Amino acid sequence: MRVVVAPDSFKGTADAATVAAAIADGWRTVRPADVAPLPMADGGEGTLDALAAAPDARRHLVTVTGPDGREVEAAWLELPGPDGPVGVVELASTSGIILIDELAPLTAHTRGFGQAIAAALDAGVHSLLLAIGSSCSTDGGAGALAALGARLLDTDGSPVADGGGGLASLQALDLSGLRSLPPGGARVLSDVTSPLIGPAGAAAVFGPQKGAGPEDVVRLDAALANLARVAAEAGRDADPTAPGAGAAGGTGFGLALWGATLGSGAAAVADAVGLDAALAGADLMVTGEGAYDGQSDAGKVVSEVRRRAAAAHVPVALVAGRVDAPTDAFASAVSLTELAGSGEAAMAQTLRWAREAGAELARRLPA
Incomplete structure (x- = not known):
């Protein structure tokens, strides 16, 4: 048997x-x-470890900026693929809720996640699997985008503050320096189907788990709506109503702005293992x-x-x-x-x- x-x-x-x-x-x-x-996973904490059990998987150590600004020692994973190496980057281990001592719903960010993605790109991966569960921020993926070369600017042309709270002052999105996707693209792994904004969105549903009070939820939802507005004005066609756009405090939407594809984390892990x-x-x-x-x-x-x-x-x-x-x-x-x-x-x-x-x-x- x-x-x-x-x-x-x-x-x-x-x-x-x-x-x-x-x-x-x-x-x-x-x-x-x-x-x-x-072992399996769905895109949240433990995804990297589950995929590390795949044959010929290799960990690459990386130092990134954690969700509260402190340095974090993390890793991304390299898997063999039919057309070239596949990079796996996990938000939980770079910008996750386990990395923050005190919840900071308005200022926690995803910059470290973007830095780890950049490290995988620097290594020449052919495609990316981006596991985005277990986040502690509601920044719409702005921190990750900034680490990948995007500029999120206020009315004075200065970078907005880190975190979801900073998105309220966002007036322009300069993507001229945004890094290109790898040749095989990027696939987002998540088990969340929430849209970006509204009563079923990132702030309303998951904000309280990240320390957001009722007033914070309203503020964060408006800030994410502002991100969607500015992105549309910049000519990006990411859909804020798409299932998964609200995953990881809107990081699903931010990655979609980059051109990544939103999908099921469990299905992608099942394929990989x-x-x-x-x-x-x-x-x-x-x-x-x-x-x-x-x-x-x-x-x-x-x-x-x-x-x-x-x-x-x-x-x-x-x-x-x-x-x-x-x-x-x-x-x-x-x-x-x-x-x-x-x-x-x-x-x-x-x-x-x-x-x-x-x-x-x-x-x-x-x-």
Whole structure:
């Protein structure tokens, strides 16, 4: 029997690679099988680590400006591609919320993300995968654009201040110095389908998670609308209503201004790690995430794995930190919270209970 274990990270407790290994170890304690870990991601924190498991992946260290102005030691990833090297750059590790000590909804920025993209371009990558989850800013990708050579100017012709708050004074967008896309283009990886502005937009939906109060949300939404207006006047055809334009505080929109394509993070990661090839020889897929809930079927890793497994006629089992939605579509489902007796216990020893979950699946499912 061949089992492929392809979970997302259990955010806040364990990355995808260690969760996959723990589930696989647990299965093997109950019965022998060819159990292959295949960590997944959807564009958020952990995407770089998941893709680093791909054959011949190479990390390149880079020092960038973090979201609060301090230096951050980060890395971008080089993957082999059919037409040349593919660069993977992750916002979470260059401009992410884990890098800031105190939330700064009006001033946090994405400059470091753009600097890491520039480093990948300098190395001669043929194409880019840009993972934009886990941000702490609402700057519309302005910081990243500035790092790539764009000039965002106020009425005096001076650069606007960093962060979403600075976009309120934006009057002109000079893209004459903006770096070109690599030959194979850039693909944005995200699991967010929000537009840039409005009640379902970046500021309204995600601003509060980044420290924005009600007045900040109004201010940031207006600032993002101003960015969209100025961009249109500059002749850029990026659509602020497009699904994903509001991802990562509007970074999806900023990257679209550059010419990047918005898309599903889980699908791109699945392609990069060879999920379809793994399915071709599998008898069972095991996937999972920290919380399986009503949002899990909206472009998350679990839904992508299940969709591809169904097409390949391979059954799928679920391991989740907690289960808050029906699991009828799975061959079996195990909740770490139920195994451990509480959510607190499950989070305190996630890998222990992930091993127990793997063992439980091996006992439940037929050989």
